[in-house]
Amino acid sequence: MGEFHLAMISTGGTIEKTYQPQSGELRNETSVLDHMLAQLETPEVVIERIALMNVDSLEMEENDHRLIASTAMETSHRANGVIVVHGTDRLAVSGDATCAAGTPGAPIVFTGAMRPYELRNTDALQNLTEALLAVRLLQPGVFVAMHNKVLQFPGVIKDHDAGTFVRSTD
Amino acid sequence: MGEFHLAMISTGGTIEKTYQPQSGELRNETSVLDHMLAQLETPEVVIERIALMNVDSLEMEENDHRLIASTAMETSHRANGVIVVHGTDRLAVSGDATCAAGTPGAPIVFTGAMRPYELRNTDALQNLTEALLAVRLLQPGVFVAMHNKVLQFPGVIKDHDAGTFVRSTD
Amino acid sequence: MGEFHLAMISTGGTIEKTYQPQSGELRNETSVLDHMLAQLETPEVVIERIALMNVDSLEMEENDHRLIASTAMETSHRANGVIVVHGTDRLAVSGDATCAAGTPGAPIVFTGAMRPYELRNTDALQNLTEALLAVRLLQPGVFVAMHNKVLQFPGVIKDHDAGTFVRSTD
Amino acid sequence: MGEFHLAMISTGGTIEKTYQPQSGELRNETSVLDHMLAQLETPEVVIERIALMNVDSLEMEENDHRLIASTAMETSHRANGVIVVHGTDRLAVSGDATCAAGTPGAPIVFTGAMRPYELRNTDALQNLTEALLAVRLLQPGVFVAMHNKVLQFPGVIKDHDAGTFVRSTD
Numbered sequence: 001m002g003e004f005h006l007a008m009i010s011t012g013g014t015i016e017k018t019y020q021p022q023s024g025e026l027r028n029e030t031s032v033l034d035h036m037l038a039q040l041e042t043p044e045v046v047i048e049r050i051a052l053m054n055v056d057s058l059e060m061e062e063n064d065h066r067l068i069a070s071t072a073m074e075t076s077h078r079a080n081g082v083i084v085v086h087g088t089d090r091l092a093v094s095g096d097a098t099c100a101a102g103t104p105g106a107p108i109v110f111t112g113a114m115r116p117y118e119l120r121n122t123d124a125l126q127n128l129t130e131a132l133l134a135v136r137l138l139q140p141g142v143f144v145a146m147h148n149k150v151l152q153f154p155g156v157i158k159d160h161d162a163g164t165f166v167r168s169t170d
Numbered sequence: 171m172g173e174f175h176l177a178m179i180s181t182g183g184t185i186e187k188t189y190q191p192q193s194g195e196l197r198n199e200t201s202v203l204d205h206m207l208a209q210l211e212t213p214e215v216v217i218e219r220i221a222l223m224n225v226d227s228l229e230m231e232e233n234d235h236r237l238i239a240s241t242a243m244e245t246s247h248r249a250n251g252v253i254v255v256h257g258t259d260r261l262a263v264s265g266d267a268t269c270a271a272g273t274p275g276a277p278i279v280f281t282g283a284m285r286p287y288e289l290r291n292t293d294a295l296q297n298l299t300e301a302l303l304a305v306r307l308l309q310p311g312v313f314v315a316m317h318n319k320v321l322q323f324p325g326v327i328k329d330h331d332a333g334t335f336v337r338s339t340d
Numbered sequence: 341m342g343e344f345h346l347a348m349i350s351t352g353g354t355i356e357k358t359y360q361p362q363s364g365e366l367r368n369e370t371s372v373l374d375h376m377l378a379q380l381e382t383p384e385v386v387i388e389r390i391a392l393m394n395v396d397s398l399e400m401e402e403n404d405h406r407l408i409a410s411t412a413m414e415t416s417h418r419a420n421g422v423i424v425v426h427g428t429d430r431l432a433v434s435g436d437a438t439c440a441a442g443t444p445g446a447p448i449v450f451t452g453a454m455r456p457y458e459l460r461n462t463d464a465l466q467n468l469t470e471a472l473l474a475v476r477l478l479q480p481g482v483f484v485a486m487h488n489k490v491l492q493f494p495g496v497i498k499d500h501d502a503g504t505f506v507r508s509t510d
Numbered sequence: 511m512g513e514f515h516l517a518m519i520s521t522g523g524t525i526e527k528t529y530q531p532q533s534g535e536l537r538n539e540t541s542v543l544d545h546m547l548a549q550l551e552t553p554e555v556v557i558e559r560i561a562l563m564n565v566d567s568l569e570m571e572e573n574d575h576r577l578i579a580s581t582a583m584e585t586s587h588r589a590n591g592v593i594v595v596h597g598t599d600r601l602a603v604s605g606d607a608t609c610a611a612g613t614p615g616a617p618i619v620f621t622g623a624m625r626p627y628e629l630r631n632t633d634a635l636q637n638l639t640e641a642l643l644a645v646r647l648l649q650p651g652v653f654v655a656m657h658n659k660v661l662q663f664p665g666v667i668k669d670h671d672a673g674t675f676v677r678s679t680d
Contacts, residue, residue, distance in 0.1 A: 014364065021454045021503055024354060024366065040296055041317040043334060114361045119458050126210055129299040132318050137307050147211040148302050163361055164213060184534065191624045191673055194524065194536065284531045288629050333531055380636055382658040383674060466550055469639040472658050477647050488552040488642050504553060 004045045004136060007079040008033070011068060011094075012054040013087025015113035015124045032117045033085060036128050045132070048079065057087025057112075065090070069097035072142075077105035081135035085128075088112040088158055091144060092165070095153040098142045107138040109145050114163045123147065174215045174306060177249040178203070181238060181264075182224040183257025185283035185294045202287045203255060206298050215302070218249065227257025227282075235260070239267035242312075247275035251305035255298075258282040258328055261314060262335070265323040268312045277308040279315050284333045293317065344385045344476060347419040348373070351408060351434075352394040353427025355453035355464045372457045373425060376468050385472070388419065397427025397452075405430070409437035412482075417445035421475035425468075428452040428498055431484060432505070435493040438482045447478040449485050454503045463487065514555045514646060517589040518543070521578060521604075522564040523597025525623035525634045542627045543595060546638050555642070558589065567597025567622075575600070579607035582652075587615035591645035595638075598622040598668055601654060602675070605663040608652045617648040619655050624673045633657065 010016065010033055017026040031051065052071055055064060068084065076082050082104075086094055095110050111131035117124035127146045134145040142153040147164045157168045180186065180203055187196040201221065222241055225234060238254065246252050252274075256264055265280050281301035287294035297316045304315040312323040317334045327338045350356065350373055357366040371391065392411055395404060408424065416422050422444075426434055435450050451471035457464035467486045474485040482493040487504045497508045520526065520543055527536040541561065562581055565574060578594065586592050592614075596604055605620050621641035627634035637656045644655040652663040657674045667678045 017364075019366075019455055019459055022500070024357075026359075026364065026366065039291070041293055041334070043317055043319075043332070045318060115359055118460050119359055120460060121209070121458070123211055125295070126299050129296050129318075130303045133300045133303055133315070133320070134307070136318065137304070137320060145303070147213055148215060148306065149213075150303070150307060160362070162213070164211070187534075189536075189625055189629050192670070194527075196529075196534065196536065285529055288631070289529055290628050290630060330532070379631070380658065381633055381674070383672070385658060461549070463551055465635070466639050469636050470643045473640045473643055473655070473660070474647070476658065477644070477660060485643070488550065488555060488646065490643070490647060502553070504551070 005048065005080045006045050006132075006135060007048045007050060007075045007082045009050045009052050009068070009071060009075070009082065009084045010054075011052055011057070011064075011084065011086050013057050013085065013112050014116050015085055015087075015111075015127070016054075017116040018118055026116060026118075033128075036117055036125055039125070040129060040132065042132060045136075050075070055087075057090040060087075060090045060093070065094045065097045068094045069101040072098050072108045073101040073104060076108050076140070079106055081106050082108045083131045083135055084108065084110045086110050086112050088114060088146075088165075092153075092157050095142055095144060095156060099153045104140045104142060106140050107135050108142045109135045109138070109150075110143065111145050175218065175250045176215050176302075176305060177218045177220060177245045177252045179220045179222050179238070179241060179245070179252065179254045180224075181222055181227070181234075181254065181256050183227050183255065183261075183282050184286050185255055185257075185281075185297070186224075187286040188288055196286060196288075203298075206287055206295055209295070210299060210302065212302060215306075220245070225257075227260040230257075230260045230263070235264045235267045238264045239271040242268050242278045243271040243274060246278050246310070249276055251276050252278045253301045253305055254278065254280045256280050256282050258284060258316075258335075262323075262327050265312055265314060265326060269323045274310045274312060276310050277305050278312045279305045279308070279320075280313065281315050345388065345420045346385050346423065346472075346475060347388045347390060347415045347421070348423045348425065349390045349392050349408070349411060349415065350394075350425045351392055351397070351404075351427070353397050353425065353452050354456050355425055355427075355451075355467070356394075357456040358458055366456060366458075373468075376457060376465055379465070380469060380472065382472060385476075390415070395427075397430040400427075400430045400433075405434045405437045408434045409441040412438050412448045413441040413444060416448050416480070419446055421446050422448040423471045423475055424448065424450045426450050426452050428454060428486075428505075432493075432497050435482055435484060435496060439493045444480045444482060446480050447475050448482045449475045449478070449490075450483065451485050515558065515590045516555050516642075516645060517558045517560060517585045517592045519560045519562050519578070519581060519585065519592065519594045520564075521562055521567070521574075521594065521596050523567050523595065523601075523622050524626050525595055525597075525621075525637070526564075527626040528628055536626060536628075543638075546627055546635055549635070550639060550642065552642060555646075560585070565597075567600040570597075570600050570603075575604045575607045578604045579611040582608050582618045583611040583614060586618050586650070589616055591616050592618040593641045593645055594618065594620045596620050596622050598624060598656075598675075602663075602667050605652055605654060605666060609663045614650045614652060616650050617645050618652045619645045619648070619660075620653065621655050
């Protein structure tokens, strides 16, 4: 069986936050995606890592969203699937921008986390596992995979009270 | 949005093995699925638990496979999706038997683990997460979800050396 | 064999911080000591929990230190041992105040953590395990147990760069 | 402050057992002590590792116990402390043999585990943490540190029903 060429674009966000003992804060400093991937079995997948930026999504600006959208769209024409790891607060803005940037050649799946991987009760591993499976099952399009759900852009928003994504018409 | 009615059939197997300090062995004694489910976010899913049997799959007999197949098939006509948690050694036998038992009304997804949940480096949470997502994305049919792959029965076998499932024609 | 009556005084601090998904911050909100104690085997110990305050040690004031000192001292005359769980930034101030408050009737052992228990790579369980053993081995006195060391007050300071406690004359 | 020279003798036993996916058994195959030590903060300690044997303690013979005893005793005259990691079933036999082998020059602390480190709910880290602290606090002698207790040889036996060590006169 052929291998599946997966491109994984990281942008920062809660999922990768690490703890700074001196200040007692959580910051985006180092990528923890490698630690997560090392725990998962993905025998047929070759992963190309693209460290695009390392920005808390609350601080993302218009050109950040545009860069994420164009990178994901271009990559989808040379890979079998694309995962974008993104802070949840502005994930839907990048998702909509990616939709507006063209017609993808492969599934583009956004994911993130409400609680950093460094926490004992994180949702990061669940969400990354779901994105890794969704990208193999879906047709070309732009999606978010998180909390046992896959939703297709456009028309997806974050429900801040529930801490998860929903369809805007729900 | 409506809720998704998921039926989860447990049969025993490695995924649920627990450690016996007196004997130093791993045995199928108690269900650990509840502990795993408590760690996952599944906000739209109502899970019906069906504890069908608690048998190491190496010790399964013909009538065990038949009971699993008929229970999964019947349940698929009253639920939105069915997950069968099964030992990996004879999982493919139950999968084939389920295929032969009729036409499912919803996706039936088998899963299991090579290393029990009680182990630090288990694959149980990954596989259960994948089954929970696959059952929401797939059309009616009989599948195994494990190790970042979904394969459709019939025609699936366990690759004992690699410790995972593959298509029999690979 | 008789039981060991241990009094455990909690005051807040990093060890008990939990994550707030809405704000992305770590705060002193709930006690996590019960979760830690549930993971440790302490067959001969009866633990009396005293939730004295829930204050980040950087915000402790003079009367907080006095209350901690007097409570620890009084408790040491009716228990076989006392553990005080304390934020590390001002732990030495409370330790010195306890020394100045009298002559203890049992060992009083301060402990804390540089990284909250909620983090995957916390030092909280190590330090609590050490305090629980130290309190059973030591003579009456005031100590800090942390990072594989036991130091006796007075004369102990936090080495902020190393993130641990040392003797002030080192 | 000077460094503490700790010699750590490993002999096999439950604490180091790892899972074999092909057979579904737990075996003494590789040392997991390094993984445990990497999680603990021991800033003043230099650890000399002595991999003496790798034997399930139920299969230890007379000359195994003699070798453990003589090695521990000799090492105690050139180190500041000695830890012996040992299977619990025959730990007391090695402890008594060490007592009979001479007068130690430093504390010799035996420890082990009822549930392997590879298990999620292991007692291995607790017991190793306790042994590492006990060896720094105790006077020369032969001890077992486990489950929040330190007991001195001779006169220590395993209570098989309780799964822990007790004084033989209790």
